[in-house]
Amino acid sequence: MAPKNPLSHAKSPAVTRNVKHVVLGDLLFQTWYQSIYPEDLVSKDTDRLYVCRWCFRYSCDADAYAKHTRTCLHRATPPGTKVYDHGGYSVWEVDGEHHKLYAQNLSLFAKLFLDHKSVFFDVFSFLYYLLVFTDPKDSSYHVLGFFSKEKLSWDANNLACILVFPPYQHKQLGKLLMGVSYKLSGWERDRGLIGGPEKPLSEMGSRSYSRFWEERIARHILLQDMQTGDAPDSPQQKQKPSKGARKRPHHEIITVQDIGLATGMLTEDVITALKGMEAVEPATPSKKRKMPRTAIDNALDGSEAVIIRKSKILEWAKAHKTTLEDPINADGFVGEWAPRSIRQGSPNSGEEDEEDQEDEEEEGKENEVEEEDE
């Protein structure tokens, strides 16, 4: 009996929280924001709400909750289809249309920890991706968080809303979900889309995504050489002699769009990351000495060239103690998302993937970025 209307923004969580604490499985923790549980079931000053860790049904009554957990239909396995499984963590796709009550209860629970995002109860048009950890000791599973995604996003958003539940935060699990969301946008495939999260982002979302994008680009730029052995035909390294008549060695010209194509990131998100890493500098420093930031902005916005120094990116990676390890494992994807080599058992499938990338049209070359080895 969840309300059908979109939730309005809750800006003063401390004052308006209707539920103060939740019990999720054997965990008890504070809520952060107001949610819109039906008032006839959850009063406005509920201190403790019991929420099933498997299906997110809720009750203020501890006995009713205990009774439910013994018979919960989802105790053995999450609903939906598994799309990823690696290292004990799996991701399950749940269609809001087929699991309406589940999706509504998950959304109600999530709203207790989300401020600016509207949680829509139009669950029919959303897919939900649950992050699940399976305990190797007893094979029981825990849902640690999730992200939602519009089935049809006019803005090619690959993610609408993301949440790692508070007890599981600060374990890099958000990055795993973000990585999965990029993979599932299918940008590497024919008819796939380059997309990003729905905007505007919350403050926390903005911080998390900036870091995720920075690491994604750092990984791409720093590990590219090792992975491809400087293969001249990789998308990022296409030679452009007309514009690239630079004399210095290990110096290539790429565009912001090239980086976006190679990483599945929107141009604007690539720019956000490059600025965040402070790894770019004007290509003509002597003339632009007084306004370096402006020059960088101009360049990234398409009117001038800038230099990205790998040494600066390496510095950034060291300063931020990032290992450059991909938060997701490509071999962890299952079903239609599994790597071709696993799906078809074909030893040549990797080459096909590269060809797919090359087939992508390169357009809008105006945002020139020079990438330079130090």
Ligand SMILES: [Zn+2]
């Ligand atoms: Zn349940």
